[in-house]
Amino acid sequence: xxxxxxxxxxxxxxxxxxxxxxxxxxxxxxxxxxxxxxxxxxxxxxxxxxxxxxxxxxxxxxxxxxxxxxxxxxxxxxxxxxxxxxxxxxxxxxxxxxxxxxxxxxxxxxxxxxxxxxxxxxxxxxxxxxxxxxxxxxxxxxxxxxxxxxxxxxxxxxxxxxxxxxxxxxxxxxxxxxxxxxxxxxxxxxxxxxxxxxxxxxxxxxxxxxxxxxxxxxxxxxxxxxxxxxxxxxxxxxxxxxxxxxxxxxxxxxxxxxxx
Amino acid sequence: xxxxxxxxxxxxxxxxxxxxxxxxxxxxxxxxxxxxxxxxxxxxxxxxxxxxxxxxxxxxxxxxxxxxxxxxxxxxxxxxxxxxxxxxxxxxxxxxxxxxxxxxxxxxxxxxxxxxxxxxxxxxxxxxxxxxxxxxxxxxxxxxxxxxxxxxxxxxxxxxxxxxxxxxxxxxxxxxxxxxxxxxxxxxxxxxxxxxxxxxxxxxxxxxxxxxxxxxxxxxxxxxxxxxxxxxxxxxxxxxxxxxxxxxxxxxxxxxxxxxxxxxxxxxxxxxxxxxxxxxxx
Numbered sequence: 001x002x003x004x005x006x007x008x009x010x011x012x013x014x015x016x017x018x019x020x021x022x023x024x025x026x027x028x029x030x031x032x033x034x035x036x037x038x039x040x041x042x043x044x045x046x047x048x049x050x051x052x053x054x055x056x057x058x059x060x061x062x063x064x065x066x067x068x069x070x071x072x073x074x075x076x077x078x079x080x081x082x083x084x085x086x087x088x089x090x091x092x093x094x095x096x097x098x099x100x101x102x103x104x105x106x107x108x109x110x111x112x113x114x115x116x117x118x119x120x121x122x123x124x125x126x127x128x129x130x131x132x133x134x135x136x137x138x139x140x141x142x143x144x145x146x147x148x149x150x151x152x153x154x155x156x157x158x159x160x161x162x163x164x165x166x167x168x169x170x171x172x173x174x175x176x177x178x179x180x181x182x183x184x185x186x187x188x189x190x191x192x193x194x195x196x197x198x199x200x201x202x203x204x205x206x207x208x209x210x211x212x213x214x215x216x217x218x219x220x221x222x223x224x225x226x227x228x229x230x231x232x233x234x235x236x237x238x239x240x241x242x243x244x245x246x247x248x249x250x251x252x253x254x255x256x257x258x259x260x
Numbered sequence: 261x262x263x264x265x266x267x268x269x270x271x272x273x274x275x276x277x278x279x280x281x282x283x284x285x286x287x288x289x290x291x292x293x294x295x296x297x298x299x300x301x302x303x304x305x306x307x308x309x310x311x312x313x314x315x316x317x318x319x320x321x322x323x324x325x326x327x328x329x330x331x332x333x334x335x336x337x338x339x340x341x342x343x344x345x346x347x348x349x350x351x352x353x354x355x356x357x358x359x360x361x362x363x364x365x366x367x368x369x370x371x372x373x374x375x376x377x378x379x380x381x382x383x384x385x386x387x388x389x390x391x392x393x394x395x396x397x398x399x400x401x402x403x404x405x406x407x408x409x410x411x412x413x414x415x416x417x418x419x420x421x422x423x424x425x426x427x428x429x430x431x432x433x434x435x436x437x438x439x440x441x442x443x444x445x446x447x448x449x450x451x452x453x454x455x456x457x458x459x460x461x462x463x464x465x466x467x468x469x470x471x472x473x474x475x476x477x478x479x480x481x482x483x484x485x486x487x488x489x490x491x492x493x494x495x496x497x498x499x500x501x502x503x504x505x506x507x508x509x510x511x512x513x514x515x516x517x518x519x520x521x522x523x524x525x526x527x528x529x530x531x532x533x534x535x536x537x538x539x540x541x542x
Contacts, residue, residue, distance in 0.1 A: 028337070028338075051364055052286050052287055052288075052439050052441065053286070053439050053440065053441070054439070063338075064337065064338030064499075064501050064504075065287045065337035065338045065499065065504075066286075066287055066337060067286050067287025067288050067337075067439045067441070068287065068499060069288070069438065069439075069492055069494055069498060069499065071439075072288075072438050072439050072494065078438065078439055078440070079440075080368075080440045080441065080442065080444065080445070081286055081311070081364065081368045081440075081441050081442050082368040082369060082371065082372045082442060082445060085364065085365035085368055085369070085383075086365075086368075086369065086372075086383075089365070090365070090383065090384055109388075113361075113390070113391075118390075118394045119394070121349065121350055122350075123350075124334075124341075124345070124346045124349045124350055126333050126334050126335035126341070126342075127331070127332060127333045127334050127335075127361060128332055128333065128361070128362070128363040128364070128389075128391060129312075129332060129333035129363065129364050130333075130363065130364040130365060131363070132363045132365075132385060132386055132389045132391065133363060133364075133365040133366075133383075133384070133385050136384065136385065136387060136388075137384065158390050159388065159389055159390045160389060160390070160391070161389060162387065162388025162389055165388045170388075171388070174387040174388045175387060175408065175409060176387050176388065177384070253501045254501060254502055254505075
């Protein structure tokens, strides 16, 4: 087995979650990298939709921005932004919303807006973009981000996009059509919502990662599933496809791309 | 009918201090040349509207042209933060910036409402999000048929919208293609619309279902080749990713930023001269 980085493990683990044929609304950065890896490996018929309007995009290099020409040129069609959100997302045609985050909490709520007070912020982040409605209306949501004390927090400074709200059946009470986040994939582990509470618990540790490492890098009292698994390491096919994708992207853009 | 005039004339004639101005273009066809011209002419107190403020508004905010920003995602795409936007929000430099923050779905719909002559946009949005708590422009109403709680936001109706497009004909009909974002909606929502184009041709040769904005729906058309750089114009030039990266250190520091716009924008007569000066510096 080849050596691989923790980032590669994260991307591969996320790509595996995307079923062949799924219609996926893709965020830029890590989600886009994982979704395209899925398309190039286990799920060739995955349909990638970007908020800039391309439907069925098949880029050979990763886009640096949400609206790169490569996305338009390789898509089945390109529609205006209003249409993407109204007919395709709000219309209920998206199987998976694939999102990144600046911060996430134990109920899969996401902050991409601000650290500190909204009106007097410590750090002003880019903001919502398409995420609140993707998180609300996609049939299910996958979240990918690197895990640390700063990113996995007990209390979000701001809820930009809702996961399970305050937990339990809060999401249903809010009347959101999608079933919410089904997985958080990090460089250390995979977390999934626990039945009933909808609190995210660790269901799979990546190879070589300890429970202590996960605990140290989580800002709440993280719990582990009883039948805790070990994530299958990336195989050679996955690693070759990912590295080739990154190499093509670097050659085309002068940077590896994708990390917003 | 749209007048075919220079960009300098269009901005001076149609943009007033204090106006609500939308420069649109979703990654593609961003009207960069127009933002430079607004700075060159020293426009003030603008209420800027744009889904992705991007470099065009980082410039205008840092140059002190803006008092308010309506937006839905503010970053340097593929690179990181917009430092001038952050400095204005976090430290009120060069002046305080009022922000009116939405999501993409909302702002796209608000343009649709503006173009449709409706007072507000209606969408299933924001349940569970904190955005409505900080933005009084996001309200909820009950569907009169099902009782479902839905979000309502005011229509966006700019005084002026500026977009960039590939081609115009000599009458001022405009053709654009590729990623269209909300350009058509923003153009039709506005009281006045300025379009900068790569090329002016005798015949648009537009395919039947293409996005054509007719001359009579526009105010001015300006020939500005390369006017979307560092974004791109499909069929003409590609996105200049290196410029987006190069922008980060320029915008990070107040003095560097000010020196840059003094040299390249305030120190040039128009976009063509800007392009020559930038090429010289390479």
